[in-house]
Amino acid sequence: MRALCKTEEKPGACYCENIPVPEIKENEVLVKVHATAICGTDMHIYDWTAYAQERLKLPMVFGHEFAGEIVSLGSQVSGYAIGDRVAGETHIPCNHCIQCRTGNQHICENMKIIGVQAPGAFAEYIPVHKDCLWKLDDSMDYETGALLEPMGxxxxxxxxxxxxxxxxxxxxxxxxxxxxxxxxxxxxxxxxxxxxxxxxxxxxxxxxxxxxxxxxxxxxxxxxxxxxxxxxxxxxxxxxxxxxxxxxxxxxxxxxxxxxxxxxxxxxxxxxxxxxxxxxxxxxxxxVTGRLMYQTWYDCEALIKSGRFDVKKIIGGVFDLKDYEEAFAALKGGAPGKMLLIP
Ligand SMILES: [Zn+2]
Ligand SMILES: [Zn+2]
Missing domain, CATH: 3.40.50.720 (NAD(P)-binding Rossmann-like Domain)
Known part of the structure; x- marks a missing residue:
């Protein structure tokens, strides 16, 4: 598959066309990514700052703001079907620490982050833990779906x-x-x-x-x-x-x-x-950090469906994944809005 991968401990990224499609675990689904957005975290990874150096083990496909459709399901996943349109929560909770057990999964003590410690979304396919899936409302396209995480x-x-x-x-x-x-x-x-x-x-x-x-x-x-x-x-x-x-x-x-x-x-x-x-x-x-799981996601959906908040107005540019350098350069140049990458 095509993917944007961090392969070397220096600024930049590698656009690869022959990365194996990720294998999913029993509690994961495979999502075909239709739209993904660049976050400040991705800028740190791209620039290989201290933040990235402390957290990433290379090689790693990065990116974590995305929407797509489910193309395969692990054996322990229920409530979802192939073809479901989904976005993803970036924070992967452990589900057994005190925060997870007291309604605070978003500040889990053992948190993993998609595109940092787990394979990311700047790719044709991404494996997603079942607890990190958010079904897209029928009224929302994939670009809107990819904006839900930062909007949150x-x-x-x-x-x-x-x-x-x-x-x-x-x-x-x-x-x-x-x-x-x-x-x-x-x-x-x-x-x-x-x-x-x-x-x-x-x-x-x-x-x-x-x-x-x-x-x-x-x-x-x-x-x-x-x-x-x-x-x-x-x-x-x-x-x-x-x-x-x-x-x-x-x-x-x-x-x-x-x-x-x-x-x-x-x-x-x-x-x-x-x-x-x-x-x-x-x-x-x-x-405040991240999004409440999943109160904030319901809030975002309600705000968009109210018609009073057109989140697509924050889109600053849409680029093919292979043109990632242009998108990152635009952000560095102070261009306003979110840059989307389409794998
Ligand atoms: Zn983000
Ligand atoms: Zn936890």
């Missing part, structure tokens, strides 16, 4: 506290931040202010319904927020940047007693004036 990260952040009727700032307008903007609007936020430092990304945020799009490199976020909220600040700030300056600015825009949710990964330890940012403000601070 944005949705999980926004819906990890109250949002309906609330004012919100979304920090960062990468694909996940864009999904957060769409989710906040579709969930009834009364005011959504999106921020970034790249104007092209802010244009996309407006298309997803942001009431204001602020370039924090040029504009004063706090001044605008105070003007719009009668000097109080916003109810909710969700961070998708992991950037210290953006986060400090977000806390300054937050109302007393408001919620600050961290989603974007930082490159290392950050410093924060917690007296003023959190304590005196009685801010409610939480962290």
């Amino acid at each position: 990260v944005g949705v999980h952040g926004v819906l990890s506290g109250e949002i309906g009727g609330k004012t919100a700032v979304i920090l960062g307008c990468g694909p996940i931040g864009l999904c957060a903007v769409g989710a906040a609007k579709a969930s009834g936020a009364s005011l959504v202010i999106a921020t970034d430092v790249i104007d092209r990304k802010l244009e996309e945020a407006k298309k997803l319904g942001a009431d204001y799009a602020v370039n924090t490199g040029k504009q004063d976020l706090k001044a605008l927020v105070m003007e719009l909220t009668g000097g109080c600040g916003v109810d909710v700030v969700v961070d998708y940047t992991g950037n210290g300056r953006a986060i400090q600015g977000g806390f300054e825009a937050l109302k007393k007693g408001g919620r600050f949710t961290f989603v974007g990964l930082a490159n290392g330890p950050l410093s924060l004036d917690i007296n003023n940012a959190v304590i005196y403000k009685e801010a409610k601070v939480n962290g």
Whole structure:
């Protein structure tokens, strides 16, 4: 089969045409991949950063955001049939640790990740554990299906506290931040202010319904927020940047007693004036990773089916798998939106 494989411990990837189709275990299905999307994690793998070096054993087919159809079933898989259209949860839970047994499979103690420790989706076929399958609604095409996983990260952040009727700032307008903007609007936020430092990304945020799009490199976020909220600040700030300056600015825009949710990964330890940012403000601070299994998936489906959130607006480009270099180059050049690869 054709696949994008990481074969060498250096930047780049290998487009191979003769990789054996993966064998499935008894608790897995084989999925023919119809659409797959590039994630920030894939950029780390492509660039062979410290994150990738610590986690990957080569050779490895990478990629984990995908949708396709089931073409064969392991002997212990029930509830699915050949021909079923599915997307995949990236996190493979162990199902026996304390987190898995208390409704928190998404933060399993023994988590494996598709495309990092298990064969990935930048390929014609991928083996998928039965616990990681999500049946696609008939109304959803494969491109939409491949976007559900990253969309879920944005949705999980926004819906990890109250949002309906609330004012919100979304920090960062990468694909996940864009999904957060769409989710906040579709969930009834009364005011959504999106921020970034790249104007092209802010244009996309407006298309997803942001009431204001602020370039924090040029504009004063706090001044605008105070003007719009009668000097109080916003109810909710969700961070998708992991950037210290953006986060400090977000806390300054937050109302007393408001919620600050961290989603974007930082490159290392950050410093924060917690007296003023959190304590005196009685801010409610939480962290969010991945997607709830499977509450967030139901939330994503409901948001799309409501017609109020067109997730395909986050697509920045669609490329044949063999043209992967173009897709990665576009992302590195700061192109907005998600890049899809079609195997
Ligand atoms: Zn991802
Ligand atoms: Zn577990």
